[in-house]
Amino acid sequence: MKAIHDPGRVLAQGLADIRTQFAVPQGFPPEVLAAAEAAAARKPTDHADRTAVPFVTLDPTSSTDLDQAFAIEEAGPDLLLRYAIADVAWFVADGDAVDIEAWKRGETLYLPDGKAGLYPPVLAERAASLLPDGPRPAIVFAVRIGPDGAARLDGVERAMIRSRAKLGYATVRTQDLPPAFPELARRVRAAESARGAVRVDPPQQEVVALGHDRFALAWRPMRGAEEDNAALSLACNLAVARALLAHRTGLFRVMAGPDDRAIARLRQTARALSLPWPDALDLKAFERTLDAQDPAHAAFMTAIRRAGSGAGYAPWTPGVEPWHAAIAALYVHATAPLRRLADRFVIRAAFALANGLPVPEAVTAAFQRLPEAMARADAIAARIDRAAIDLAETVMLHGREGETFTAVVTDMDGTSARVQLEGLPIVARTRAPDAQPGQRLALRLDRADPARRTLSFIPA
Incomplete structure (x- = not known):
């Protein structure tokens, strides 16, 4: 972890x-x-x-x-x-x-x-x-x-x-x-x-x-x-x-980039963390300006990781390019076989091909099963x-119940607002029927329950 x-x-x-x-x-x-x-x-x-x-x-x-x-x-x-x-x-x-x-x-x-x-x-x-x-x-x-x-x-x-x-x-x-x-x-x-x-x-x-x-x-x-x-x-x-x-074989790591809604949410997250993100700068260019030594930048890097659609695995398929958006290239997992099941089979395929051998049938069959298993x-x-x-x-x-925190709305789902607390690496939800993305809210911490792992905020 x-x-x-x-x-x-x-x-x-x-x-x-x-x-x-x-x-x-x-x-x-x-x-x-x-x-x-x-x-x-x-x-x-x-x-x-x-x-x-x-x-x-x-x-x-x-x-x-x-x-x-x-x-x-x-x-x-x-x-x-x-x-x-x-x-x-x-x-x-x-x-x-x-x-x-x-x-x-x-x-x-x-x-x-x-x-x-x-x-x-x-x-x-x-x-x-x-x-x-x-x-x-x-x-x-x-x-x-x-x-x-x-x-x-x-x-x-x-x-x-x-x-x-x-x-x-x-x-x-x-x-x-x-x-x-x-x-x-x-x-x-x-x-x-x-x-x-x-x-x-x-x-x-x-x-x-x-x-x-x-x-x-x-x-x-x-x-x-x-x-x-x-x-x-x-x-x-x-x-x-x-x-x-x-x-024309293999098991590839694939990932799509954040969609427009996720990027809009990230812009609101940057605002909550007081990070200036010029409108003319796209996400990749902005990412290159981040410094992991800075706590606000670090929190935003975590937000980026959570914003994507998630990476997955895909076997080689004719006519389909197995692309990984974050790496901007074809990519596989082959270097951690003690910790990931998929790597063992990718390694076996690479070894076979590099030595002029056919890829074992068991490996080819595994490539079809592995996306679901992984x-x-x-x-x-x-x-x-x-x-x-x-x-x-x-x-x-816990113990700070009753305190007021400032948060920025990053997204809305009906009457529920997804908020980023200012200055803290915490994302939460609160009921805010009339809120708009980008709006700042004053929220009071109503409950912090470690036993249930839940936070409850209400308008201050």
Whole structure:
């Protein structure tokens, strides 16, 4: 759960209730654990020896389910990214107990107080995780990044790798990373800008104590190493997407941009946050002016993320372009197979095609089933995220009942007004039959109920 961090466990009881409400799995069935233990003992036999390549991982410091390791070298004017991805398919076979359970889950569910994994820990946090405590089997993508930032897939192989270091976003030093790491990220960002892409990565919200049972939501922006690391995954996923499309197969990540109504609502949200958004500037151009270090900008970035129609998955279909509006390109998910079911099958297809093999029938069939399975998993994850944010908001405002807040109407639905509180990253609804979008309202907090995760405002 990337939206809320709760180091003081202020939200503990509420999070327990969320787990119960959404039936978040607690552990795995015995037969799945037994199958995972047996799979973890499987010795790699089809893997080239790439243990001499100086791979490292870069993740949140506490992470143990490490999907990716990387090494970067110069290749003339290009940069060659060797991107090692956990070889989950080596351990999980189609139709086995672990695979069946993974199809039920779809993805790892994250909450501020822990996660419910897609795969049992013996695989996700040990045998398949690219930890630096010994050789691990991986699928290594060779991705060539040109001076203009364009990414091309040079090859895909099964290999044994040995990570040199488990680096953390909060503690990594420049000298720990490959020398070309920042240049590669710069090239990828330049290519994004050239094609008009804008990826919105809102900072994390953190519950902080103010004393006397008062709490607030503060923003923790993404660190530079975190943003640069995301560029590596982006480059690899773009290169894989082009390769799959060229062979008329694949499972693509697709997303439409915000519609006119959503953009109008965003303009009112910007007004509520006192962000000057010139009428002549479109949303993408305005997004490029945002600074995640600024709390108001951070709140608006979160609003943008919520404003879109949502991303989904689509198999290759003749005559249909699988477009991702935010990335402004063809895009796939292939770099987090320990956390997303779909990635395992995209990786298998890319490996087959890069090595002159037919895509397995089981993979092609999975591409047809995965959109529904992933949509179901994404919906549950989104509802859990929303519930956790609602909980944090009610905890933050609990005890402030009776106070008056200024809010801006961002949208109307009959007599119900959707409002953005000024200066706070909180969206709520109130009855306001005569309100108009853009209008400022004085609202009194009538109730902040952490048990029900609800806020109630009435006209002051």
